[in-house]
Amino acid sequence: MQANILIVEDDTILANDIAEMITPFASSTIAHDGENGELLGKNGIFDLAILDLMLPQENGYDVLGHWRTEQHLELPILILTAKDTLTDKLRGFNLGADDYLTKPFHREELIARIKALLKRSGLLSDETLLQVADFTIDLNRRTVTYKKQSLQLNGKEFDLLVYFAQNPNVIITKERIFDRLWGFESETALTVVEVYISNLRKKLKTVTADQSIKTLRNVGYLFEVNK
Amino acid sequence: MQANILIVEDDTILANDIAEMITPFASSTIAHDGENGELLGKNGIFDLAILDLMLPQENGYDVLGHWRTEQHLELPILILTAKDTLTDKLRGFNLGADDYLTKPFHREELIARIKALLKRSGLLSDETLLQVADFTIDLNRRTVTYKKQSLQLNGKEFDLLVYFAQNPNVIITKERIFDRLWGFESETALTVVEVYISNLRKKLKTVTADQSIKTLRNVGYLFEVNK
DNA sequence: AGTTTTAAGCTTCATTTATGGTTGATCCAC
DNA sequence: GTGGATCAACCATAAATGAAGCTTAAAACT
Structure with a gap:
């Protein structure tokens, strides 16, 4: 990205x-x-x-x-x-x-x-590997691995994980995620975010037990990572 | 470090x-x-x-x-x-x-x-960490610890503690708390403040004996802290 | 076919209201 | 001034409520 x-x-x-x-x-x-x-x-x-x-x-x-x-x-x-x-x-x-x-x-x-x-911040295009915790995200090939296991993520799921990985341990509101991935002007309903959070969590669960994406009700989401 | x-x-x-x-x-x-x-x-x-x-x-x-x-x-x-x-x-x-x-x-x-x-690189103490007395409040992650013990606070409880921590040893009226946390125009009854004061005190009691939140009848509340 | 979006029912839990209890200041009778 | 009555402010708990979030599946894109 x-x-x-x-x-x-x-x-x-x-x-x-x-x-x-x-x-x-x-x-x-x-x-x-x-x-x-x-x-x-x-x-x-x-x-x-x-x-x-x-x-x-x-x-x-x-x-x-x-x-x-x-x-x-x-x-x-x-x-x-x-x-x-x-x-x-x-x-x-x-x-x-x-x-x-x-x-x-x-x-x-x-x-x-x-x-x-x-x-x-790992955002210059020639710097394509984003390493956060046990995740390795290849921004060019759009692939993700968690401790050597590869993860199959589709477009928006991938974008979402990237956004989290770029902002670990910081609360991100649902609106921010939406604005970033769909754009301010988007007609789409805000609740898509929940759907993708859900999908992403489900896929993450196949490779790791610990829930890294926390929900803070009425506040936002938090990608928790211990450095 | x-x-x-x-x-x-x-x-x-x-x-x-x-x-x-x-x-x-x-x-x-x-x-x-x-x-x-x-x-x-x-x-x-x-x-x-x-x-x-x-x-x-x-x-x-x-x-x-x-x-x-x-x-x-x-x-x-x-x-x-x-x-x-x-x-x-x-x-x-x-x-x-x-x-x-x-x-x-x-x-x-x-x-x-x-x-x-x-x-x-995260090596200089972040100023999003609010340190008051023995409390450490992480505004980014919305977490609170008191002498290393972590405290689980929900949205408004956290906001309330932050408000107190930002104004230690200062009297804050119930109305100011309300305006700050609920907004001037809020329809909610002013007494919610008392409920949250109560809830916060109860949670604080699980980690420390001394009542840091004092009530000043007819005046307001005081977050008492010895620096 | 694969991805994105909407829809719908369901669950959870923060917030709010309601209730009865406690406190403590003030007033008054004695 | 002492003791009790009064009353408003405040406390504590719990129940009600409703919004926020989750999940799944089907529809609508591409």
Whole structure:
């Protein structure tokens, strides 16, 4: 699966420019102000966010803060801004940013930094093996093995497991799963998620006894993995 | 568990300076040239490496290259160097660096970047862990432990404890609890709060004798904690 | 044929309401 | 001021409720 990047940047030209540069390895969505950016990010369907600080409606610090403290989003966040003082940088890092690049910058450096972050989360397309606990997931061949036993998963079941594997030990709401796998605009009923959870659990049960997918009623699902 | 950092830097003063600054959250080992640095890194005992590029014996690019391609070391690597051209940076990232900081730099920024990298690898205590008195509350997994004993709390009980833990030694009125957990507009009767206070107290009693939730009649509740 | 989606019945359990009991502040008679 | 009556605030338990989630199978896509 390709990485999915959120670009929060009010400079339309720059935003489109960035979007264009990352097409070879990621898809992207652009938000032109803080409020929209925060809202989009909340969906939890992005693997990385590029965040400007000086934005209309809501500044980047607030967006970052809300994401990290209210939504507990764990996606890597790269701040891209003209604010170049030490104080600004420290504030960004303290709020939970992963990287901080100041304008003006070389496009190639931005790309390199994005790739470095994606590589860490195992999301860069040349990094095809996702290893979590006893699962080995081959994102290119779309195959799964659990302790050497291979697992036969169909499309959405596979996507679901990948999403869990990319977010182990974090609660994921049913809505997030839905948005990520079906897209916000989908007409499908939200309850499909339950069906796929059920199917996936059944298949996992054929290879392991322990239920790694926990249900937290009224909250979400949790892929529990002991490191 | 403390992080263990390798500093490969020929400037003794700087190396010691860095080592000193990270002592609060990590232990460190210093190598003064590339050859020694590479050798030390090969041990695979480090959680992060800070790597200079211009080094005696063997330059940093080679060290980095060997680590990543021959040893397949996966530790995060931060390049710290005077080489500030785009070409240098790209080369560093292409060889597998995770971050690249150019000299001169602010010590605080280096620390912030190191922490950001460690946080990603789960080696820096996560701030989603809420520690109050003997309680450890994991906001991501919605789990609670009291002195190592785990506590099973359902949705609203957990939310209530979190609210208290975020406001220790402060009086909270019943109305504020209600507004926070149920929302202003809720149709529910205010007395649910009492029910949940009761339930929470009962569950807390299974792990500790002392009543930390005090009632202040006609005023509110108080989560009493001796710091 | 294989995958995705909907539908339907069923189970579970968090939430809410209801009930009766306890506490403790306030008032008043003595 | 002492003792009792009163009353509202609060506690504890339990039952009711209903929404959330599970499972299966059939329908509708591809």
